[in-house]
Amino acid sequence: MQATSRTFKENAHRALRDADLQVALAKMKQGFVERRALAAARLPEFEALRDQGRAIKDHTLAHLDFYLTCFEERVTEAGGHVHWAVDAEAAQDIVLEICRKAGARTVTKGKSMIGEEIAINEHLARHGIEPVETDLGEYIIQLRDEPPSHLIAPAIHVTTKQIAASFRKAHRDLDPARALEEPRTLLAEARGALRDRFLKADVGITGANFLIAETGSTVIVTNEGNGDLTQTLPRVHIVLASLEKLVPTLEDASTILRLLARSATGQEFSVYTTFSTGPRRAPDLDGPDEFHVVLLDNGRSRMLGTEFQEMLRCIRCGACLNHCPIYQSVGGHAYGWVYTGPMGAVLTPALIGLEEAGHLPNASTFCGRCEAVCPMRIPLPRMMRHWREREFERHLQPQRMRAGLKAWAFLARRPALYRLGARIAAKTLGLAGRRRGAFRTLPLAQGWTMSRDLPAPEGPTFQAQWRARGGR
Amino acid sequence: MSEGRRTVLASVARALGRDGPDPAMRAELEQRLAQPRPNLIPGRANLPHSQRVALFVEMAREAAATVAVVRAREAVPEAVADYLRRENLPPELTIAPDPALEGLPWSSRPLLSVRSGRAHGSEAVSLTHAFAGIAETGTLLLRSGPDAPTTLNFLPDTNIVLIEAGRIVGAYEEAWAMLRASGAMPRTVNFITGPSRSADIEQTLQLGAHGPRRLHILLLDAGPAA
Numbered sequence: 001m002q003a004t005s006r007t008f009k010e011n012a013h014r015a016l017r018d019a020d021l022q023v024a025l026a027k028m029k030q031g032f033v034e035r036r037a038l039a040a041a042r043l044p045e046f047e048a049l050r051d052q053g054r055a056i057k058d059h060t061l062a063h064l065d066f067y068l069t070c071f072e073e074r075v076t077e078a079g080g081h082v083h084w085a086v087d088a089e090a091a092q093d094i095v096l097e098i099c100r101k102a103g104a105r106t107v108t109k110g111k112s113m114i115g116e117e118i119a120i121n122e123h124l125a126r127h128g129i130e131p132v133e134t135d136l137g138e139y140i141i142q143l144r145d146e147p148p149s150h151l152i153a154p155a156i157h158v159t160t161k162q163i164a165a166s167f168r169k170a171h172r173d174l175d176p177a178r179a180l181e182e183p184r185t186l187l188a189e190a191r192g193a194l195r196d197r198f199l200k201a202d203v204g205i206t207g208a209n210f211l212i213a214e215t216g217s218t219v220i221v222t223n224e225g226n227g228d229l230t231q232t233l234p235r236v237h238i239v240l241a242s243l244e245k246l247v248p249t250l251e252d253a254s255t256i257l258r259l260l261a262r263s264a265t266g267q268e269f270s271v272y273t274t275f276s277t278g279p280r281r282a283p284d285l286d287g288p289d290e291f292h293v294v295l296l297d298n299g300r301s302r303m304l305g306t307e308f309q310e311m312l313r314c315i316r317c318g319a320c321l322n323h324c325p326i327y328q329s330v331g332g333h334a335y336g337w338v339y340t341g342p343m344g345a346v347l348t349p350a351l352i353g354l355e356e357a358g359h360l361p362n363a364s365t366f367c368g369r370c371e372a373v374c375p376m377r378i379p380l381p382r383m384m385r386h387w388r389e390r391e392f393e394r395h396l397q398p399q400r401m402r403a404g405l406k407a408w409a410f411l412a413r414r415p416a417l418y419r420l421g422a423r424i425a426a427k428t429l430g431l432a433g434r435r436r437g438a439f440r441t442l443p444l445a446q447g448w449t450m451s452r453d454l455p456a457p458e459g460p461t462f463q464a465q466w467r468a469r470g471g472r
Numbered sequence: 473m474s475e476g477r478r479t480v481l482a483s484v485a486r487a488l489g490r491d492g493p494d495p496a497m498r499a500e501l502e503q504r505l506a507q508p509r510p511n512l513i514p515g516r517a518n519l520p521h522s523q524r525v526a527l528f529v530e531m532a533r534e535a536a537a538t539v540a541v542v543r544a545r546e547a548v549p550e551a552v553a554d555y556l557r558r559e560n561l562p563p564e565l566t567i568a569p570d571p572a573l574e575g576l577p578w579s580s581r582p583l584l585s586v587r588s589g590r591a592h593g594s595e596a597v598s599l600t601h602a603f604a605g606i607a608e609t610g611t612l613l614l615r616s617g618p619d620a621p622t623t624l625n626f627l628p629d630t631n632i633v634l635i636e637a638g639r640i641v642g643a644y645e646e647a648w649a650m651l652r653a654s655g656a657m658p659r660t661v662n663f664i665t666g667p668s669r670s671a672d673i674e675q676t677l678q679l680g681a682h683g684p685r686r687l688h689i690l691l692l693d694a695g696p697a698a
Binding site: 024027028031043044045048049052056062063064065066067068069070078083084085086090134135136137140153154155156159160163183184186187191194195198199213214215217223224225226228229232233243248249250251252254255257258265268269270271272273274275276277278279280281283284285286287295297301302304305306 | 476477479480481483484485486487488489490492493497498501504505508509510511512514515516531534535569589590591592593609610611616617618621622623625626627643644645648657658659660661662663664665666667668669670671672673674675676678680681682683684
């Protein structure tokens with residue numbers, strides 16, 4: 001998809017004025033945050049498990065060369081195929097080739113962020129193969145021709161009314177007199193419409209939450225069961241996964257699974273966790289004849305060994321989005337590409353470039369909640385700071401901003417001058433704003449005062465007060 | 473295709489600053505895979521057997537499954553028929569071709585029509601046989617095989633699962649140990665915790681998204697030995 005991260009500011013303004021979106025975000029803020037806190041509190045070992053989860057992923061990344069080839073060997077031994085994709089185009093070609101060989105006309109899809117990243121639906125559709133999303137949320141946004149706005153709740157921004165309208169447009173045999181207003185009737189309608197698609201699909205594509213080196217298994221975690229129908233019914237099962245999904249053993253996956261659902265939805269465990277190893281065995285009555293794993297790099301190996309390596313621990317639970325004051329205010333679409341919230345602010349510049357996504361690591365208050373709830377203890381704010389530094393080094397910010405930073409750096413390195421300047425500024429602003437107590441506009445700061453007032457300073461500067469109190 | 477492999481692995485090698493692990497490290501890593509060791513296991517499920525079974529039932533119910541205890545294997549057909557009647561479901565059943573299910577005295581329930589095989593999409597009710605139960609989250613483990621088609625777990629509206637109390641363990645890791653002892657990894661291992669659900673429409677939780685709307689567990693438990 002065409003990224004719109006460059007216009008983050010405009011996107012954000014639009015989102016703030018979108019009343020429906022604001023209702024959905026308010027609900028999310030309450031629900032997800034509360035449920036995660038309850039689930040974490042219920043498991044006394046939760047914090048210790050986070051440490052272990054981090055250690056497992058760090059170990060795997062440190063030996064990624066070994067684990068990747070191990071995984072490949074085991075998949076092959078089980079009768080499956082591993083395909084290596086350097087970038088999105090390579091992955092698209094591999095998937096299309098497998099589908100063509102299978103003579104596929106329709107392809108069902110489980111939820112996959114890699115599928116979004118490589119825009120596989122557009123690619124298949126362009127070549128005459130119909131992709132059908134089967135996760136309810138993904139199905140809704142596919143009908144609306146939109147990207148997901150949340151990692152685990154892709155249609156969180158869509159209202160019941162809008163869903164009903166999409167279904168009426170897409171489901172030709174739907175009786176116009178039939179009431180669709182309730183979530184219950186909408187779910188029944190989607191279930192009915194998709195059932196037939198599941199049964200008739202030629203190829204099923206899923207993502208993977210984990211790849212297991214020990215057994216060559218791929219793992220999906222869902223609540224709906226759509227991923228399982230997607231990968232069990234068609235003749236061919238394709239798994240889309242990126243390199244960093246690897247863990248060494250089933251035990252390692254189990255440890256991280258204890259963190260995943262609790263961090264994501266606050267469930268004790270998701271309904272369906274499925275481990276797939278190779279195609280159906282000869283005497284089996286069902287399951288796919290072919291099993292393909294597409295391993296996507298797309299810039300991830302370049303993150304290894306850099307200050308962004310720790311981002312590769314991410315398990316895509318969405319906790320950082322749910323707890324982020326920026327995401328809570330503007331939702332996912334403002335971020336302009338596939339990954340959103342704090343994890344998107346760190347990952348997106350690595351995948352599509354800082355020129356394209358430079359706004360995202362700046363869209364943070366550095367409140368630190370994302371890092372505090374990240375099950376894999378990824379230092380997200382620190383990495384956003386690294387991106388800001390790179391942005392400065394590469395002269396990507398506007399001239400005025402660079403000039404401002406330069407002026408500030410000049411003052412910050414001269415404490416006496418800094419104190420004097422602060423004193424004069426505080427005094428002047430204090431006097432000028434005495435009557436109203438705040439400024440609606442200020443020269444050079446219209447951007448700041450556009451959406452809020454600047455309170456007029458009262459009394460001496462912080463440093464002066466600090467000195468007067470004897471530094472206590 | 474093999475060019476993609478070379479490029480990706482070369483890029484990983486460059487980042488790690490090595491051409492694969494040295495022999496000592498390789499041996500250590502191979503050992504880690506050959507003899508997988510559990511990490512931290514939560515204390516929750518570290519219980520004597522009877523309490524572990526009770527925890528399994530409690531957690532499965534919390535996940536919106538229903539659980540009925542059956543005292544003897546011969547009583548399973550009756551328990552199935554009772555459940556179908558109570559839920560107003562048709563007396564038609566597709567069972568997994570597992571000797572433990574096919575060998576049950578179905579003829580004692582002549583009104584119940586029983587077919588053995590995989591699901592194709594029109595089946596309303598399935599009966600499957602769990603390989604293990606995991607108490608910590610009330611999770612069932614089912615593995616695929618000629619006697620256990622995966623479609624039965626997902627296509628029917630109602631899924632009834634038989635599990636022997638003796639197959640209930642505390643933690644996922646114990647279930648992996650059982651599975652490894654039973655032979656090679658099957659095509660599919662399903663962890664199932666409650667019936668299918670979705671909250672994708674306005675964050676309202678609803679049961680029965682694409683998989684079964686109802687998950688009914690028949691717990692075969694002869695009770696405390698006299």
